[in-house]
Amino acid sequence: MTEQTDATGGTERRVRVVLVDDHRMFRAGVQAEIGRTEETGVEVVGEAADVDQAVAVITATRPEVVLLDVHLPGGGGVEVLRRCAGLVVAPEHPVRFLALSVSDAAEDVIGVIRGGARGYVTKTITGADLVDSVFRVQEGDAVFSPRLAGFVLDAFASTDAPPVDEDLDRLTQREREVLRLIARGYAYKEIAKQLFISVKTVESHVSAVLRKLQLSNRHELTRWATARRLV
């Protein structure tokens, strides 16, 4: 992306962010944590508390990254993604979504990932990590928290039934390995070192997982979630 040089003229990175969360306190907290533009390079250009507001603000401000809560009045994060689908795939200036949730329910989280979010982090994340995740999403990478990696592994682990769509539903050995290390709390850099591959390769594996997650058929996940009485 093109934010390498900015107002200060240095190599400082800049990213424009919209916060979508129905808790004002939480938005204020995130704003305070990452919104100090001089230090973090994150500029919060808008906030929204429900689906309608979110769509309006995102359309108006065209941010690069949206921090999206999963549970929202008016249909939830999935609905925001659905109504902003055009912006997500816009070739010139795509809007990336990063799900930010307290929810432990895998179905919620995987739902927004399927809807087109580029990653998922929990609300217990530290400010520095959140800034890092925002930039990574802005650059087009996927951001997986350990918990999301666990969900994905669990969803794809059910080997009892033959997959309907083999190449989409299966993860390669390498992708599985990468996900396992993410689930164990490794950073991308550490994974690269562990597997003797480059960080870029790790990122491409993760992106492939994300793509498979968005494209693979819903049956497996639904079955899995139903079996655990999550839906």
Added chain:
Amino acid sequence: MPVAAARPPEAEEPPVRRLYRSAEGRWLGGVARGLAGHLGLPVTWVRLVFLGLFMADGLGTLLYAVFWIAVPLGVGGRSAEPRPVFETAPDGRRRLRKPDRGQLFALVALLVGAVVFVANTDLGGPANRYVWPVLLTGAGVVLVWRQADNARRARWTGDGRRRRLLPLARGLAGVALVGTGLTVFVVVRGSAAQLGNVLTAALAVIVGVALLAGPWLVRMTQDLSEERLMRIRAQERAEVAAHVHDSVLHTLTLIQRNADDAGEVRRLARAQERELRNWLYRPEGTGKDEAEEPATFADAVKRAAAEVEDKHGVPLEVVVVGDCPLDERLTAQLQAAREAMVNAAKYGGRGGAVQVYAEVEVRTVFVSVRDRGPGFDPGAVPEDRMGVRESIVGRMQRNGGTARLRSVPGGGTEVELEMERADG
């Protein structure tokens, strides 16, 4: 008092002094039993009093009937343990199945009473015309009322579906008896010729009343069910409020009091968050019984992590993939993992959350515990550090598993535990 010997004296005080008819151990409507419980008298005395009053121109019957209609059926009439009785005798036929001495005595008393009644009443005289219809009608009413009680009780115990035919037959018999009694009454009073007219008139009146009152009744039923729904919702809300009040507010108070102790505050907040989350998202039907031992590996890992988290105030991020039942080897692995978690929380907790990852695969179960603390040199571990050597590595090896320890000074520590599954 031969009966009092057969039954233990039922003179214990119920906690709430409200008059209910007793649903258990009743002979007819449960009135006597309920009264006995309420007054703190042996049930036999009450029954005898009723019997005596019956002799006094049938006053007992009238009194009994009024009680039956007016007093609601309850479980608290007598302080018996309601549950076992509920289970052994789900329907009202218990009396027929196992008559005890008291019941036999009652039967004899009833027969004697009947004989006295018959002897005293001039059945051949003009009274005959009234006695039989009244008796018939009375029997019918008793049947139907008893029936209504049974339906109510079946709704409580939830097995009303079991015998549907018998209650129906009983209800019909009751209605038939009442009908016959009334008809005979009408027939013997007036002339039989007018019966047709009387029936038509009665029918017309009934239809008219039904037309007038029907919509109102329907409306009332709907209102009632709606009201019940609202009450259930309100109860649910009250339960949530009570829980939030009990745990969350309590914890917030503790946090205020310990505001200076950051570690304690964090520990309290995390414990509360986890508890509330469990409570809110627990699957339906899972009780709140925390004391039970977890039966599956995933639950056990989460439980162990939660305990370590509570004890040491260090957050543990747990990710579990797959699940399987616990067996002896996995329990050993779990204990090793727990030890690793404690170590990580104690020595590596400064570097942020401890990552716990467990995966149940087809053949093996894998657990990794990782912290981002200062780390140490495994080769330089002094001999007295039994925690790692015995509790983790030794325990795994004794049970046929492997433990790997990787620690880089400055780069955190990771313990990997792998165990073969007993059943592939």
